Amino acid sequence: MNVIAPPLAIDGPTLTIRKFRRERLTLDQLVRIGTISPEGRTLLAIIGRVRCNVLISGGTGSGKTTLLNCLTGYIEPDERVITCEDSAELQLQQPHVVRLETRPPNLEGEGEITMRDLVKNCLRMRPDRIIVGEVRGPEAFDLLQAMNTGHDGSMGTLHSNSPRECLSRLESMILMGGYNLPGKTIREMITSSVDIIVQASRMRDGSRKITHVTEVVGVEGDVVTLQDLFVYDMFGEDANGRISGRHRSTGIARPYFYDKARYFGEDKRLTEILGAGEVLDEHGRALGERLAQS
Ligand SMILES: Nc1ncnc2c1ncn2[C@@H]1O[C@H](COP(=O)(O)OP(=O)(O)O)[C@@H](O)[C@H]1O
Ligand SMILES: [Mg+2]
Structure with a gap:
């Protein structure tokens, strides 16, 4: 709740109440409203289970939390x-x-x-995983350290508009911590x-989509290499202004986190989903072109 009064609020005192939904949306509900496809849901389930380190990137209200x-x-x-x-x-359900x-x-x-104090402190609390609601400052450094030192499966959200931008934001947050580290380091x-960046977006029509499930692969020269595993192709808008498009795997059957998946016995399921490499069929292409023209 927030109250602001004159002279700061020019036209009079203003009371703002932000009300959270008591029940959070589930992945099944997200499938029903088209935020992700059933295959994408399974991919996310595997990523969550096999202890990938994940950053969820997106704008305000895009559905990161x-x-x-x-x-x-x-x-x-x-x-x-x-x-x-x-x-x-x-709202975690675990004991x-x-x-x-x-x-x-x-x-x-x-x-x-x-946040930085909290993340540092929680390293002394023998966690298996650390979850940071929103990474927005120098705690980024401590979260990465934690991910790197035996807290596999740690996660956080971060405000940015693409997986690539997510990396540069992360980089500048680490610099905010006052470390004088070279960019390459x-x-x-x-x-x-x-391991994984999940990109959430709020589309023009107000719907939310997961637009990328992207793997952080390595560094080449000065650039971090990213590899999209699962993406959303937007065809265009229909007559009512609703976005149309579809989710598809990019056909990479053996992602870099394959070994983690195998350790948890999820390798078969993973290859099935990712290897499908659903290329747009003729119908999809024609629909896309028609929508783009109209
Ligand atoms: N996939 C979705 N489809 C429709 N509404 C959603 C979706 N995900 C979240 N929302 C709603 O959008 C609002 C913001 O969601 P939240 O997860 O808090 O976003 P963020 O953390 O990115 O700011 C909430 O009211 C939530 O119920
Ligand atoms: Mg949030």
Whole structure:
């Protein structure tokens, strides 16, 4: 809840109430409303289960927190999970969850507990996985460190508009921490920590789509190499202004996280989904062209 009064609010006192849905959307519901296809849902389920390190990227209100919450549904009940948030929104169902929340400074400007303090502290709490509600500052460094040092399956959301931009935002957040690290070192750190970036988008018609499930592959020269595993192709808009398009795998049957999947016995399912490499058929192409013209 927020109240702002004159002279700051020019036309009079204003009260704003932001109300959260009590029940979070589930992945099955996301399939029903077209945010992701059934194959994409299975892919996300595997990614969540086999302990990939995941960043969920997207704009404000694109459904990042909702997605993060869905992904945590695939964490095994015997894993110890610690969540760090600015305001507790996640609803994990596992028994071994410890929830931490940051604290703003008091009126005298004292007593602030930052996200970075929380992430650092939770490393001393023997977590299997660390979940950071929203990464927006120097805690990015500590989260990557955690991902890199035996806390496989850690996750967080980050505000950005594409998987590529997600990397550069991450890089500048690490620099905010005051580390004087060369860009190349930071990029190598990102590559060895983050496995998957899931991109969420709010489309022009108000619908939300998962537009990319992308793998962070390596560093070549000065550039981090990304590999799309699953994407959304937009054909255009129909007469009512609704977006049309479809999700498809890009045909990479053996992603870099294949070994993790095999360890958990998910390799067959993974290859089935990704290897399908559904190329647009004639019908899809014709529909796309027609919509683009109209
Ligand atoms: N796939 C979706 N389709 C429709 N509405 C969604 C979807 N995902 C989330 N929402 C709704 O959008 C709003 C913002 O979602 P949230 O996950 O908090 O976004 P973010 O964390 O990106 O700001 C919520 O009211 C949520 O219920
Ligand atoms: Mg959010």
